[in-house]
Amino acid sequence: MxxxxxxxxxxxxxxxxxxxxxxxxxxxxxxxxxxxxxxxGIASLRDRLDGASVNGVQEGTRIAPPIELTLLDGAAWRLSDHRGKVVVLNFWASWCEPCKQEMPAFQQVAARGGTADLEVLGVGAKLDRDEDVRSFVRQYGVTYAIGRDLGGDDRGRGTIERDYGVIGYPATFFISPDGTISAVVMGAIEVDRLQTYIDAART
Structure with missing residues (x-):
């Protein structure tokens, strides 16, 4: 040829x-x-969590990093104040379609669980505009604690996201009453599966 x-x-x-x-x-x-x-990226996140499971329930060995932020209503929220409860920590953004899909599940679980042994905290993205965050909360009828992660020098990522190694939205962390991270879910989660992770974190 x-x-x-x-x-x-x-x-x-x-x-x-x-x-x-x-x-x-x-x-x-x-x-x-x-x-x-x-x-x-997911493997790296798994390594940073030192025993927490991505998309799986497994007893954690890492103490959840501290959280301090101001909620939309102006109240201060600290993770240390909720020791002894299961804390569901959900990172989200108003433009995120999977976040929109799962938000009713978090509201349903928060309303069902009360405040005795369960605390749900939604952390809005640093890049979100305040008016978009508030509009999102009103649209989905969210009544549980919502704050924004505005700390740090990174323009695109707040201090809490950095400390928890968040690489995308939505990301949900389940923190056991003893303060350890019991599980992590990347992506949208439906209400029954959400409840399963909460129940596992209680044990």
Whole structure:
């Protein structure tokens, strides 16, 4: 085969892939890269949690980092004040579609659980505008504690997100009464599964 024949073959079938599917190969490769990067990020988060399970219930060994923030109603909220309770910590953003899907589940669980041994805290993204956060809360009828993570020097990520290693929204941390992280869920969660994690954190 001559050089001209080789060039003609490459022109017809593509340098990556073959035939009509050759042009799709870079897209496939790009998708694979995204999947690999996401997997590395989740694995890194799993390592940082020192025993907490991503998308699985497992007894944690790491004490949850301290949290201090101001709620939308102006009240101060501290994680240390809720020692002895199960704390459900949910990171979300008003533009996040999975966050919108799961918000009614958190409201239902918070209303069902009362305040005796359960505390639900929603932490709004630093990049969100205050009016968007408040509109979101009104739209979904949220009555549990909501604050914003505005600390730190990072323009895109607050201090609490940094301390908990949050890499995307939504992200939910289940903190046991003894203060350890019992489980972590990345992505939207439905009400029955949410209750399962809460029950596991109580034991």
């Amino acid at each position: 001559t050089l001209a024949d080789t060039e003609a073959e490459l022109a017809e079938h593509g340098r990556i892939g073959y035939g009509r599917y050759g042009s799709a190969s870079p897209i496939v490769l790009g998708a694979l890269i995204v999947v690999v990067v996401a997997a590395i």
